[in-house]
Amino acid sequence: xxxxxxxxMGFFGGLLLANIGAFAQENWExxxxxxxxxxxxxxxxxxxITTLERDSALGEKLVVxxxxxxxxxxxxxxxxxxxxxxxxxxxxxxxxxxxxxDAGYNAFWIDPGTRVAQVNGEYRTSFIVQPSSGQIPYTAxxxxxxxxYGRNSGYDGPEQRPLGERCLVxxxxxxxxxxxPVLYNNHYQIVQNEDYVxxxxxxxxxxxxxxxxxxxxxxxxxxxLGDSIGRWEGDTLIVETINFHPQQSFRFAIKHRLYMPPxxxxxxxxxxxxxxEMLYEFTVEDDEAYTxxxxxxxxxxxxxxxxxxxxxxxxNYALPGILAGARRVExxxx
Numbered sequence: 001x002x003x004x005x006x007x008x009m010g011f012f013g014g015l016l017l018a019n020i021g022a023f024a025q026e027n028w029e030x031x032x033x034x035x036x037x038x039x040x041x042x043x044x045x046x047x048x049i050t051t052l053e054r055d056s057a058l059g060e061k062l063v064v065x066x067x068x069x070x071x072x073x074x075x076x077x078x079x080x081x082x083x084x085x086x087x088x089x090x091x092x093x094x095x096x097x098x099x100x101x102d103a104g105y106n107a108f109w110i111d112p113g114t115r116v117a118q119v120n121g122e123y124r125t126s127f128i129v130q131p132s133s134g135q136i137p138y139t140a141x142x143x144x145x146x147x148x149y150g151r152n153s154g155y156d157g158p159e160q161r162p163l164g165e166r167c168l169v170x171x172x173x174x175x176x177x178x179x180x181p182v183l184y185n186n187h188y189q190i191v192q193n194e195d196y197v198x199x200x201x202x203x204x205x206x207x208x209x210x211x212x213x214x215x216x217x218x219x220x221x222x223x224x225l226g227d228s229i230g231r232w233e234g235d236t237l238i239v240e241t242i243n244f245h246p247q248q249s250f251r252f253a254i255k256h257r258l259y260m261p262p263x264x265x266x267x268x269x270x271x272x273x274x275x276x277e278m279l280y281e282f283t284v285e286d287d288e289a290y291t292x293x294x295x296x297x298x299x300x301x302x303x304x305x306x307x308x309x310x311x312x313x314x315x316n317y318a319l320p321g322i323l324a325g326a327r328r329v330e331x332x333x334x
Contacts, residue, residue, distance in 0.1 A: 030235050030272045033192065038235045038272050040190045040197070045303040046179070046280065047113030047186040049076045052256040052296065054126030054134025062125055062134065069116040069123035078183075079114055082107040111184045112255070119279065119299050127180075127296035137291040142259050145289075149250050149259075155326030158319055163247060166319065167312035169224050170203030172253025177208075177226060177241045177266040178282040178296065182253045188300070189307045197230055197237065205310045210239050219243050222262060237270040261289050276302040 031039040049072070054062070064072070073079060085107035117124045126134035154160045164171035172182040179188065185203035192198070199208040210230045217227050225248075226241040244262045251258040260266075264286040271279045278300045285293040313319075 028275055035194045037192075037232050038237070039192075040237065040270055040272065040278065041192055043187055043189045043303045043305070043307055044278060044300040045113075045187050046181040046298050046300050047111060048115060048117040048181060048299070049073060049079065049113055050117035050124055050127060052127050052180060052258070053136060054128065056135070058125050058134070060132045060134070062129060062132070063122045064116070064125055066123060072116055072125075073114060076114075078110065078112050082110075082114075105183075109184065111186065113181065113186070117299050119297050124297070127298050128294060129297055130295040131292060136258070136294055138259065139289060139291055142289045145249070145259055145261070146257075155323055158323070161319065161322065162250075162252065163224075164204065165322070167204060169248065170201060170206050172256065173251035173258055173260075174203035174253075175201040175206035175208065175225050177228065177239070177268055178284065179280065179298075180251075180253070180256060180258070181298070182255065185310060187303050187307055197239075200307060202307055202310060204312055216240075216242060222246065224248055226266070235271060237268075239268040239270070241266045241268070259289060260284065261286055264289065 033039045033041075117127070128134045128136070131137055152160065158166055162171070163169045169175055170182070170185070173180045174182050174185065179199075179201070182203065187202035189200040189202075190197065191200070195212055197210040197212065199210070200206075201208070206225060208225050208228060210228045212230050212232075214229045216229055219242075221227065222243045222245045224245045226244040228239050228241040230237055230239040232238070242265050244260065244264060246262045249259060249261050251260065264284055267283045267285075269279075269281040271281070273279050280298045280300050281295065283293055283295045284290070
């Protein structure tokens, strides 16, 4: 009888907590700053196993059930890597060989998220919601740009290495816009006043300064993260960014490969959707690169703890090693 009573208490207690949570969400109001606009300030994270583009095997299936979401989480490669790396090691194992000298990070160093992204209660298979394919609608010209980038990449000098490798900006468009989650360092700190919104990006400590109710700067200025201006429409912050630096066109990460030319226009929308939730939505337009504008939605949630400084092999000490390694490979291949 005691066991049954405890089970009933647990069941009804769970219902009570669920109802309390639902009631709290229904009665939640968007917090405002002293100037009367929505308060976006705090530290947020966008870490998730959901990717920018959808697995082509899923077709136009944007939303999955909770059971399907859990299966995706259980089979996610990075989640499996974490499980394998955290397994007890053999104390009698032999020393590692040269064969795994390029193994890179283990699970200790990465923090890509472990859950499927959830937007409006829906479990999403991609950030992209339009077009319905969940794919970036690249043009033939964009394909040619990818090919040219591949031909021009190499190890002849530091200029041929990716910007993230050179510690100039974060990897994979983490600083954006659009701001995309990557392998680690997916936190953002927002500070705002009546005239500006500042976003401090954890990856490579990039900083975005969004001028409110302003005009775009002269097109001759092309900052690494573009020229951003913002305005409030109701409870949503609308940010338009243009004039991207030409070297920021290719933004690659393990989870995505994004091409966005300097002429692209990115329109972002930041909306508080709950006490610990914010919806980050963006649309990217460029007639030369895409057959149509495309839109994505990324849920962000409050993060625990402070944002710490990101150290990108201070002084670029690793870059001479990267280039020296390439010279060694060239000598050995002769």
